[in-house]
Amino acid sequence: xxxxxxxxxxxxxxxxxxxxxxxxxxxxxxxxxxxxxxxxxxxxxxxxxxxxxxxxxxxxxxxxxxxxxxxxxxxxxxxxxxxxxxxxxxxxxxxxxxxxxxxxxxxxxxxxxxxxxxxxxxxxxxxxxxxxxxxxxxxxxxxxxxxxxxxxxxxxxxxxxxxxxxxxxxxxxxxxxxxxxxxxxxxxxxxxxxxxxxxxxxxxxxxxxxxxxxxxxxxxxxxxxxxxxxxxxxxxxxxxxxxxxxxxxxxxxxxxxxxxxxxxxxxxxxxxxxxxxxxxxxxxxxxxxxxxxxxxxxxxxxxxxxxxxxxxxxxxxxxxxxxxxxxxxxxxxxxxxxxxxxxxxxxxxxxxxxxxxxxxxxxxxxxxxxxxxxxxxxxxxxxxxxxxxxxxxxxxxxxxxxxxxxxxxxxxxxxxxxxxxxxxxxxxxxxxxxxxxxxxxxxxxxxxxxxxxxxxxxxxxxxxxxxxxxxxxxxxxxxxxxxxxxxxxxxxxxxxxxxxxxxxxxxxxxxxxxxxxxxxxxxxxxxxxxxxxxxxxxxxxxxxxxxxxxxxxxxxxxxxxxxxxxxxxxxxxxxxxxxxxxxxxxxxxxxxxxxxxxxxxxxxxxxxxxxxxxxxxxxxxxxxxxxxxxxxxxxxxxxxxxxxxxxxxxxxxxxxxxxxxxxxxxxxxxxxxxxxxxxxxxxxxxxxxxxxxxxxxxx
Numbered sequence: 001x002x003x004x005x006x007x008x009x010x011x012x013x014x015x016x017x018x019x020x021x022x023x024x025x026x027x028x029x030x031x032x033x034x035x036x037x038x039x040x041x042x043x044x045x046x047x048x049x050x051x052x053x054x055x056x057x058x059x060x061x062x063x064x065x066x067x068x069x070x071x072x073x074x075x076x077x078x079x080x081x082x083x084x085x086x087x088x089x090x091x092x093x094x095x096x097x098x099x100x101x102x103x104x105x106x107x108x109x110x111x112x113x114x115x116x117x118x119x120x121x122x123x124x125x126x127x128x129x130x131x132x133x134x135x136x137x138x139x140x141x142x143x144x145x146x147x148x149x150x151x152x153x154x155x156x157x158x159x160x161x162x163x164x165x166x167x168x169x170x171x172x173x174x175x176x177x178x179x180x181x182x183x184x185x186x187x188x189x190x191x192x193x194x195x196x197x198x199x200x201x202x203x204x205x206x207x208x209x210x211x212x213x214x215x216x217x218x219x220x221x222x223x224x225x226x227x228x229x230x231x232x233x234x235x236x237x238x239x240x241x242x243x244x245x246x247x248x249x250x251x252x253x254x255x256x257x258x259x260x261x262x263x264x265x266x267x268x269x270x271x272x273x274x275x276x277x278x279x280x281x282x283x284x285x286x287x288x289x290x291x292x293x294x295x296x297x298x299x300x301x302x303x304x305x306x307x308x309x310x311x312x313x314x315x316x317x318x319x320x321x322x323x324x325x326x327x328x329x330x331x332x333x334x335x336x337x338x339x340x341x342x343x344x345x346x347x348x349x350x351x352x353x354x355x356x357x358x359x360x361x362x363x364x365x366x367x368x369x370x371x372x373x374x375x376x377x378x379x380x381x382x383x384x385x386x387x388x389x390x391x392x393x394x395x396x397x398x399x400x401x402x403x404x405x406x407x408x409x410x411x412x413x414x415x416x417x418x419x420x421x422x423x424x425x426x427x428x429x430x431x432x433x434x435x436x437x438x439x440x441x442x443x444x445x446x447x448x449x450x451x452x453x454x455x456x457x458x459x460x461x462x463x464x465x466x467x468x469x470x471x472x473x474x475x476x477x478x479x480x481x482x483x484x485x486x487x488x489x490x491x492x493x494x495x496x497x498x499x500x501x502x503x504x505x506x507x508x509x510x511x512x513x514x515x516x517x518x519x520x521x522x523x524x525x526x527x528x529x530x531x532x533x534x535x536x537x538x539x540x541x542x543x544x545x546x547x548x549x550x551x552x553x554x555x556x557x558x559x560x561x562x563x564x565x566x567x568x569x570x571x572x573x574x575x576x577x578x579x580x581x582x583x584x585x586x587x588x589x590x591x592x593x594x595x596x597x598x599x600x601x602x603x604x605x606x607x608x609x610x611x612x613x614x615x616x617x618x619x620x621x622x623x624x625x626x627x628x629x630x631x632x633x634x635x636x637x638x639x640x641x642x643x644x645x646x647x648x649x650x651x652x653x654x655x656x657x658x659x660x661x662x663x664x665x666x667x668x669x670x671x672x673x674x675x676x677x678x679x680x681x682x683x684x685x686x687x688x689x690x691x692x693x694x695x696x697x698x699x
Contacts, residue, residue, distance in 0.1 A: 008602050029295050031193035032237045033247055035157070039200075046199055047442040051200040053319070056259070057240065061314045070130040071106065072316050072324045075332035078132070079146045079164050080176045080210070081153040084349040086218050087210040087549060088366055093217035094145055094176075095653045099574070100215065100228035101235060103293065103570055104304075105129075111302040116274040118285040119296035122260045124309035128239075128316075130172070134333025134340070141342035141412070142333075149457065151488050151588060155181040158203045160364045165202070169322040170332060172238070173205030174231070176213055183346040186524040191230045194237035197319040200373050227298030228579075236293050236304070239312040239320070243267065244293045245280075252280040258307035260627035267295040319524045342370035343413035348406050353455075354424045354492075354534030357399055361423060363407065365390040367415075372408035378405060382423075399427040401453075424453055426533040430580040431494035433600050440601040442473045451494035456487070463491040463585070463598075468560070479589045480515070480557045492534065493583040496603055498621050504572040505606040506540075506583060523548060523593050526586045527570055531578035541570045546623055547634050558595040565599070569619070571638050571665050572603065619667075622683050626697040633670045633683060640664045641688040647672065648682045655681070 040046045074183050076098065082088035102107040107125035107264070115123050132144025152160045156177040165173055167279035180190035192208040211222030212230045219226050245264040246254020252265055266282040268289040274285035289296045292304055304312075322328055344367045351362040361382075377387040381402040382394040396402065402425065405418040432438050433450050447465050448454040456462035466476040474659055477489055514523065525548055527541035551564035575581045583603070587596055621634045633645050644660040656674055672683075681696045 013103060023226045028188040028190045029192075029230065030179065030233060030237075030243075031182065031190045032196070032234065033243070035193045036196060036199075039158075039203075049199055050196065053196075053240070055268055056318065057257070057314050060318055068127070071127050071611045073329055073334055074128060074130045074172045074323055075170060075328065075334040076130045076135045076174065076195075077142075077144050077146065077166050077171045078174045078176060079148060081148055081150050081156070081160055081163055081178075082176075082210075082294055083149065083151060083153055083178070084366070085178065086175065086221075087153055088147060088218055088349065089176060089210050089213065090509065091143070091145060091368075091371070093214040093219070094132075096214035096216050097231055098227050101130050101232055102128075104229070104232045107303075109302060111299070114300075114437060115303050116285060119288060119290075119303065119305070122305045122307075123303040124306045126304050126309045126312050128207065128312070131334040133166075133171060134337070135331065137170070139331070141340060141370075143342055143369060144367060147345075147347065147366070151457075153178040155179055156207055158207075160207060161205065165205070168201050168204035170328050172323060174321040175205060175207045176210050176404070177207060178210060180207060180209060189224065191224055192234045194234040196237060197240050197315055206231065206238055208234065229298035229301050229599065232292050232301075235565065236308070236312075240315045241293050241304075241308055243295075243312055244288060244291050250279065256293065258311060260305045260307040261291060261293075262286070264288070264294070269295050269297075271297050271300040288556045289624075291309070299440060328629050341410055341412040344368070344370040344372045344408045344410055344415055346372075346406050346415045346417035348404070348417070350404070350422065352535055353395060353422060354426065354530075356426055356533035356535070358397055359425075359429050359533075359535075360393050362391065362393050362397045362406065363406075365406065365409045367406075370410055372492075373410045374408070376407040377405065381425075396423060396425045399425050401425075412424065419696055426495060426535065426580075426582075429495075430497040437501070437602065439603040439604075440493075442475055442599060442601075443471070447475060447491070449676060453492040454491075455490040455492070457489075460487050462489040463587075464595075468597065468599070468617070472599075474509075474511075474597045475585075476595055476597045477587055477589070478595055479593035480595050488586060488588045490587075491585045491598070493601065495533070495580040495582050497579050498572070498581050498603075499577050501603070501605045502576070503606045504576055504581075505604055506570040506572055507600070507602045507604065508598055509560075509567055509600040510564050510568050511550050511599075513549050513554045513558050513564070513566045513594050514545070515553065515555060515592040515594045516551050523596075524588050525596065528584040528586065529572060529575050529586065530582045531575045531580060533580065534582055534584075537584060539666060540572070540574070541568070541668065542669070543634070544669075547621065547632075547669070554594060560597060565597075567600075569636075570667075571636070573639065573665050618685075618687065620685050620692050622694045622696055625694075626699045627676075628699060630671075630673045630675075631683075631696060632672060634668070635685055635687075635692075636667050637663050637665050637687065641686065643668075643687045645670050645672070645685070646684045647674070648684070660686075 042062055058548045075259040078094050080088055101365055105128040133142055136142040140149045146164055148164050150164055160175050182188050182190045191212045194206040195204045208231055211218045212225045215226055215228045234560045242256040244256050244261045245267050246256055248254030250265040252263055263280040264287045265278040272289050275284055276289050277286040281287050290300055290302050292301050347366045349364050349366050375388055375390055377392055379385050379394045382396050401421045402423045403420045404458035417576040442465055454463045461478045463475050463477055465473050524544035526539055528539050530537045550566040585598060618636045618638060624631060642660050643663050645658040647656040648654055658670055676698045678698050683694050683696050685692045
């Protein structure tokens with residue numbers, strides 16, 4: 001589709017198209033261009049780099065290329081970023097996806113028989129083969145798959161690449177994650193995105209949802225793309241292919257810089273019966289909806305063109321040339337040498353880590369790096385206390401905290417992992433019985449101890465009791481100097497009997513500041529409740545960034561004064577009358593975290609009726625205020641009901657309405673990005689029939 005348009009326009013004309021088709025089903029197939037546009041808005045030099053690369057591509061494609069015998073072999077590493085759940089996909093699922101990619105890029109996919117007759121002659125074997133690396137960057141044995149525990153697997157973006165990345169000039173990096181942040185796309189489910197060549201090496205590679213990688217395992221359950229064609233599409237971007245419709249929202253003026261892809265007005269969704277016409281290709285043979293760089297369903301795309309192959313080959317002989325060089329294939333073990341066994345790295349997952357007395361936990365081997373051939377488990381306090389199976393169900397009858405060990409072996413060697421305090425077993429009866437209120441100042445309580453529990457998933461600082469005055473103690477995470485990026489730390493209360501506490505509420509004192517002004521929402525505090533010994537949790541509170549802060553930014557170590565504390569209130573109505581309730585504080589810190597403190601924990605009875613609820617009770621806030629045009633509304637729902645946010649100007653004209661939604665008890669944040677002009681506005685929050693109004697000043 002070779003149509004005149006300057007490259008700069010590519011960056012700004014495609015985002016609306018993401019709202020159509022699959023977006024109507026809340027699915028966003030590809031976020032590559034949107035992600036690039038966001039990066040370019042922050043770093044305009046990327047636009048120039050892309051223009052320069054396109055000029056270079058045009059020059060190189062016009063020159064005779066060296067004849068390459070055999071396929072271009074691409075050393076590949078797959079980084080599985082997980083939290084111990086289904087996103088930690090099997091090696092079989094990884095290998096299945098590489099099979100699909102190798103078939104697609106070699107025109108060996110069985111569905112080439114479905115290519116329409118007019119395009120059979122232009123369908124191309126792109127001469128690429130993807131092989132998992134057998135040597136890591138240090139020359140050590142690897143199976144080309146890394147498994148890393150990180151909460152960045154949730155709503156991932158380029159930040160997930162900071163968890164682990166191998167040299168992008170030697171390896172094609174693939175990151176597998178649980179979910180991808182759709183940014184301004186309306187919160188849809190993003191399936192994948194890719195970098196483009198020649199830009200930021202620290203972000204080079206593709207990111208794919210775990211349930212869109214391969215055609216087996218977790219893909220079957222999700223059914224977003226059960227054919228493995230999302231990675232094929234993203235690899236196309238990695239090799240500098242663009243969407244075939246030119247990202248021009250139907251204007252027929254965009255370009256993918258390829259002459260043998262027909263002019264297409266907009267992306268095509270679903271499947272389709274050939275021929276299909278649109279406003280840009282209204283005559284036979286119509287649009288090439290079966291091209292991998294369109295948005296048709298995975299079972300309906302089946303081809304690259306000769307023109308796309310030329311761009312891929314030009315890229316392989318340009319910015320990607322080191323990947324397939326003979327020296328690099330030897331260095332990465334992808335030169336065809338025989339595979340060898342690697343020593344396994346022991347790892348396991350459990351079906352839960354908090355249970356009641358008499359309940360069971362299922363432990364499953366998740367060892368990696370090398371496939372184990374034998375297993376040896378140790379379950380102190382459990383029944384059975386040991387096992388030699390890959391999976392084992394263990395019952396715990398006595399309250400307490402228990403460790404778990406696993407030793408795995410194969411012909412290459414043995415490895416052991418021990419997780420202390422992995423399983424926490426609660427007594428059936430509540431620790432705090434038959435009370436109308438429960439108050440905790442942490443002055444005499446041991447944390448962790450027999451009642452309060454602390455969980456830390458990394459090696460950084462966690463919740464710890466600290467003296468804040470001569471006689472007053474509080475819980476603190478000393479995140480100022482040694483916080484582990486995006487580490488999650490949890491502090492869990494003893495179980496409290498609420499059967500005699502009408503309208504239960506939680507109140508606690510909070511002190512927290514950000515280290516720099518630039519940090520907006522990296523740091524987040526959440527509060528959860530559980531009435532089943534911690535097996536399941538329900539979120540009741542969440543604040544982040546500026547809404548979480550209780551005082552101004554402090555670049556140094558934060559030790560709060562008396563005026564830098566704030567009282568927070570959370571409804572516990574969902575666990576009213578429950579005989580055993582636990583509260584969990586969960587903090588995740590970003591790159592610029594400072595210390596956070598919790599004190600004066602109190603569960604009490606609140607008999608205030610709905611008619612007496614005030615804006616202070618629901619903690620209604622509009623922030624920042626004054627604003628530059630972008631702001632957000634925060635509020636608590638003290639009871640289940642409907643709510644909406646409406647913005648009016650000073651003349652009473654409605655400018656924006658979030659539309660009424662049913663919401664349960666909890667804390668909510670609604671972002672507002674309207675690019676409002678300078679002036680005064682009114683932000684109305686409506687909960688059921690009650691309305692709360694605040695002024696918003698836009699500077």
